[in-house]
Amino acid sequence: MTESRISLREKAYILERRCESVPNGGIHDVDRYNRPVLLQQAKSLKKSARSRKSVFKWDNSDVLRWLRKHHxxxxxxxxxxxxxxxISGRALIKLNLIKxxxxxxxxxxxxxxxxxxILRLRLKHEQTELRLLSSNVM
Known part of the structure; x- marks a missing residue:
């Protein structure tokens, strides 16, 4: 068992050294699978995460934009x-057939x-929230 740990450490070290030699920055962070994330990738991931507003924070114009864009x-x-x-984002995901x-x-x-x-949007939102929760816990 210790042999596999040592070899995994060695593999991680080699991989880390390869990533550090990549232009535009080396290892910035690791993802949830402990794979290296290059600086460029990390910046783009952070930018896309910031640009998405939670459905709960949508106002009526955001809901109308979603409806126009997708349907x-x-x-x-x-x-x-x-x-x-x-209809705000919070109201949107609470809609049902009667409403x-x-x-x-x-x-x-x-x-x-x-x-x-709407249910697909709610599911997508909940999956995103779950991913964020699990990444903050780890």
């Missing part, structure tokens, strides 16, 4: 409904489709 047909049909009801019907989205197929898109 243009429904934005054209129901964008005014989302605006009139001032969509109260928002005057009368077509059952459209309500089901919208709810599916």
């Amino acid at each position: 243009l047909q429904y934005y054209q049909l129901y964008g005014t409904n989302f605006k009139e009801h001032d 969509l019907e109260k928002m005057e989205i009368s077509d059952p197929t459209h309500r089901t489709d919208l709810l599916e898109y």
Whole structure:
């Protein structure tokens, strides 16, 4: 068992030395699998993480932007409904079929489709939050 630890340490050392010789910076950090992250990669990852706002912090304009970007047909049909009801990100992920019907989205197929898109967004958001939690714990 100690032999495998020593060889893993040696492999890590060799890998670290290879990464340090890379132009534009060496090892900046390690990812959750203890793989080296180069400085350039780390900067781009931090930038993309900063640029994404949590769905809970979305205001109505963010919700309308999401609807327009991902579901243009429904934005054209129901964008005014989302605006009139001032749906924020927090309200968006709490929507259900009954609430969509109260928002005057009368077509059952459209309500089901919208709810599916909203549930996918909620799932994606929760996966991101879980990843952030697990990376902060480790």
